[in-house]
Amino acid sequence: MEKAFRMITIENLHKRYHDTEVLKNINITIDDGDIYGLIGRSGAGKSTLLRCINGLETFQSGSIVIDGVDITTLQDKSLRELRKNIGMIFQGFSLIDRKTVYENIAIPLECWHIPKPEQKERIEKLLKIVGLESKRDQKARDLSGGQKQRVAIARAMVMNPKILLCDEATSALDPKTTDEILELLLQLNKEYGITIIMVTHQMSVIHRMCTKMSILENGHCMVSGDVKEVFLEQPEALQNLVGILECNLPETGINIEILITDEAVGQQFHSDLSLSLKKPYKLINSSLTHYREGVLSAFVMNISEECLEEFLAYFDAQHLSYKRIERG
Ligand SMILES: Nc1ncnc2c1ncn2[C@@H]1O[C@H](COP(=O)(O)OP(=O)(O)OP(=O)(O)O)[C@@H](O)[C@H]1O
Numbered sequence: 256m257e258k259a260f261r262m263i264t265i266e267n268l269h270k271r272y273h274d275t276e277v278l279k280n281i282n283i284t285i286d287d288g289d290i291y292g293l294i295g296r297s298g299a300g301k302s303t304l305l306r307c308i309n310g311l312e313t314f315q316s317g318s319i320v321i322d323g324v325d326i327t328t329l330q331d332k333s334l335r336e337l338r339k340n341i342g343m344i345f346q347g348f349s350l351i352d353r354k355t356v357y358e359n360i361a362i363p364l365e366c367w368h369i370p371k372p373e374q375k376e377r378i379e380k381l382l383k384i385v386g387l388e389s390k391r392d393q394k395a396r397d398l399s400g401g402q403k404q405r406v407a408i409a410r411a412m413v414m415n416p417k418i419l420l421c422d423e424a425t426s427a428l429d430p431k432t433t434d435e436i437l438e439l440l441l442q443l444n445k446e447y448g449i450t451i452i453m454v455t456h457q458m459s460v461i462h463r464m465c466t467k468m469s470i471l472e473n474g475h476c477m478v479s480g481d482v483k484e485v486f487l488e489q490p491e492a493l494q495n496l497v498g499i500l501e502c503n504l505p506e507t508g509i510n511i512e513i514l515i516t517d518e519a520v521g522q523q524f525h526s527d528l529s530l531s532l533k534k535p536y537k538l539i540n541s542s543l544t545h546y547r548e549g550v551l552s553a554f555v556m557n558i559s560e561e562c563l564e565e566f567l568a569y570f571d572a573q574h575l576s577y578k579r580i581e582r583g
Pocket residue numbers: 272277295296297298299300301302303304
């Protein structure tokens with residue numbers, strides 16, 4: 256398999272505001288073309304980390320290497336060059352309301368003194384990609400939230416960046432519009448290979464979009480890894496974030512959670528189990544989560560103590576991932 260090219264390497268990053276350390280020894284690597292999710296509670300440090308990546312914030316120690324360049328070595332002009340390679344979109348869109356769609360997208364091109372004919376070519380292409388050709392002369396203030404975010408995406412893409420940072424980009428949108436914006440971002444990632452970092456509170460955004468993820472907690476990076484593996488392992492930081500299982504566990508018997516990543520195995524699980532063991536059990540909870548690639552089935556079962564050994568032997572023989580869960 257071809258070795259992935261590393262787009263961003265963050266090592267031992269510490270960031271303080273006055274006496275408060277808000278990023279504590281962050282180590283994260285992001286490959287070219289990844290869609291990387293950063294999730295965590297409010298105040299965990301996600302936005303600060305994004306601002307460190309695009310050079311808007313300095314930090315006290317550690318390093319951030321982007322596309323082979325250590326950004327701490329950069330001065331004014333080269334820092335501006337770095338930012339040219341990093342587009343950013345926000346929850347609040349940050350458009351200029353009195354300007355038209357076309358004029359908003361043109362802002363970075365104007366700043367970089369790109370000749371008008373080239374500006375036109377780039378903007379026309381992006382208007383088509385984001386589906387706003389018919390709105391080109393409309394003022395930004397007259398657009399819907401979803402249309403505003405499309406303009407912001409086009410503006411972020413207009414300098415052909417290698418990286419797109421999305422800070423809660425869909426938090427202000429309704430579910431259908433969120434879906435359309437996420438689809439657009441997936442399309443940009445697929446067609447242009449752009450590396451995307453998504454800061455979000457919404458676990459569904461991580462499921463749908465991301466290949467890898469980190470969980471930030473109070474300035475620490477608690478967990479990093481493949482999205483599906485993180486959900487399979489259910490580390491404490493993830494449980495803290497999603498809350499403990501919201502189902503009433505019976506007071507007798509043993510409660511076991513099974514996680515299955517193969518969709519077909521998940522669908523067959525109960526019938527296979529019943530046919531093989533012919534032992535009773537209660538199904539307490541079941542859920543199906545769709546990921547970017549694949550599906551994760553989770554079942555909580557209540558099993559009597561006498562039958563436990565047999566069930567566990569079956570799960571082991573089937574190489575199923577399971578764990579005992581205790582009543583809260
Ligand atoms: N300019 C600043 N000056 C002082 N403290 C700041 C500044 N910006 C952020 N902080 C503090 O840094 C911590 C991390 O903030 P940050 O905005 O990065 O968190 P977050 O995880 O993005 O939160 P949210 O999800 O609410 O946006 C918070 O305690 C915040 O109060």
